[in-house]
Amino acid sequence: MSNDVVIVVFSSDRAAEGLAGAGERLASAMGGRVFEIAIDPAEYQIEECLTALTETCRELNPRAILLSNDTYSQEIAPRLAHRLGGSAVGDGVAITAELRVTRQVYGGKAQAVIQLKRTPAVVWLRARSFAPASGGQAPSPVRTGGAPVLHAQTRIVERRRETQGEARLEDARVIVSGGRGIGGPEGFSGELQPLARLLGAQMAASRAACDAGWVPLTWQVGQTGKKVAPDLYLAIGITGASQHMAGISEAKQIAAINIDRDAPIFKHCRFGIVEDYRKVVPLLRQKLSAIQR
Numbered sequence: 001m002s003n004d005v006v007i008v009v010f011s012s013d014r015a016a017e018g019l020a021g022a023g024e025r026l027a028s029a030m031g032g033r034v035f036e037i038a039i040d041p042a043e044y045q046i047e048e049c050l051t052a053l054t055e056t057c058r059e060l061n062p063r064a065i066l067l068s069n070d071t072y073s074q075e076i077a078p079r080l081a082h083r084l085g086g087s088a089v090g091d092g093v094a095i096t097a098e099l100r101v102t103r104q105v106y107g108g109k110a111q112a113v114i115q116l117k118r119t120p121a122v123v124w125l126r127a128r129s130f131a132p133a134s135g136g137q138a139p140s141p142v143r144t145g146g147a148p149v150l151h152a153q154t155r156i157v158e159r160r161r162e163t164q165g166e167a168r169l170e171d172a173r174v175i176v177s178g179g180r181g182i183g184g185p186e187g188f189s190g191e192l193q194p195l196a197r198l199l200g201a202q203m204a205a206s207r208a209a210c211d212a213g214w215v216p217l218t219w220q221v222g223q224t225g226k227k228v229a230p231d232l233y234l235a236i237g238i239t240g241a242s243q244h245m246a247g248i249s250e251a252k253q254i255a256a257i258n259i260d261r262d263a264p265i266f267k268h269c270r271f272g273i274v275e276d277y278r279k280v281v282p283l284l285r286q287k288l289s290a291i292q293r
């Protein structure tokens with residue numbers, strides 16, 4: 001890929017420090033520059049962001065536009081590609097300079113390589129599915145300003161925060177995930193969350209546990225949930241249906257606790273324990289607490 005890299009960040013006075021700072025670090029590492037769009041990311045509105053991004057991309061005329069894998073990118077990517085007359089592909093795990101994007105298909109059982117022929121290629125990529133770029137060529141990135149053109153026809157009237165103060169699940173290095181086998185919300189709060197705290201892990205869940213209302217919907221991992229790529233994914237009381245596995249195909253290690261030795265999850269595990277989680281998790285917590293003391 002060409003070295004002419006532009007990191008576009010939404011930034012306001014309120015959010016400037018964190019975002020512009022992150023943009024500059026990234027730009028330094030990649031030898032690029034930062035382009036700021038004056039929109040407060042905390043006040044995200046799809047139409048405003050899309051319009052501003054479209055204008056910015058028309059000005060910059062990039063060959064490829066890369067987005068991260070959050071829900072915002074998922075709603076922006078195809079619309080941006082359409083407005084710019086380009087092409088779009090989602091959930092990539094690798095991309096080459098020739099605009100070939102690799103993505104998982106059939107729940108991670110196979111990989112498809114998609115050649116994007118129309119530019120700009122708008123691609124959202126799965127976080128942590130490849131190593132960060134190393135080395136930089138331009139240690140002092142140039143900062144350019146950009147003002148949005150706003151034509152919003154819709155607006156968000158209410159925002160509800162589901163989780164507070166937690167990092168994004170997609171960026172987590174360790175994930176403790178529970179399924180229907182946990183039996184209820186108290187299993188999550190009383191057993192799994194204390195374990196996650198000891199491991200410095202993020203919490204996640206299967207769709208069955210989310211649909212039952214035991215945990216927030218934002219915890220769902222899988223085909224219709226989040227795609228994660230942690231170093232360790234600990235699946236507890238999760239059967240390992242293909243739709244769940246589609247969300248963890250990039251996990252470096254999967255471990256499971258399940259009472260059913262024939263549960264499909266064990267086929268994907270390096271480590272597995274066939275036992276009731278209510279017996280295993282307290283023991284794990286004891287051991288971890290002893291190590292940390």
Ligand SMILES: Cc1cc2nc3c(=O)[nH]c(=O)nc-3n(C[C@H](O)[C@H](O)[C@H](O)COP(=O)(O)OP(=O)(O)OC[C@H]3O[C@@H](n4cnc5c(N)ncnc54)[C@H](O)[C@@H]3O)c2cc1C
Pocket residue numbers: 178179180181182205206207208209220221222223224225226236237238239240241242243244247257258259260263275276277278
């Ligand atoms: C179109 C579509 C999209 C879907 N998208 C998703 C998705 O994004 N994510 C997702 O997760 N699912 C998704 N599903 C649902 C998926 O097919 C499964 O139904 C779901 O993943 C099952 O969740 P589960 O493993 O928690 O529950 P179950 O299948 O009920 O499994 C529970 C497991 O817990 C074990 N268990 C029970 N008690 C204990 C105990 N005390 N200790 C230890 N283990 C115990 C059991 O042996 C069993 O293996 C989707 C389905 C469809 C049709």
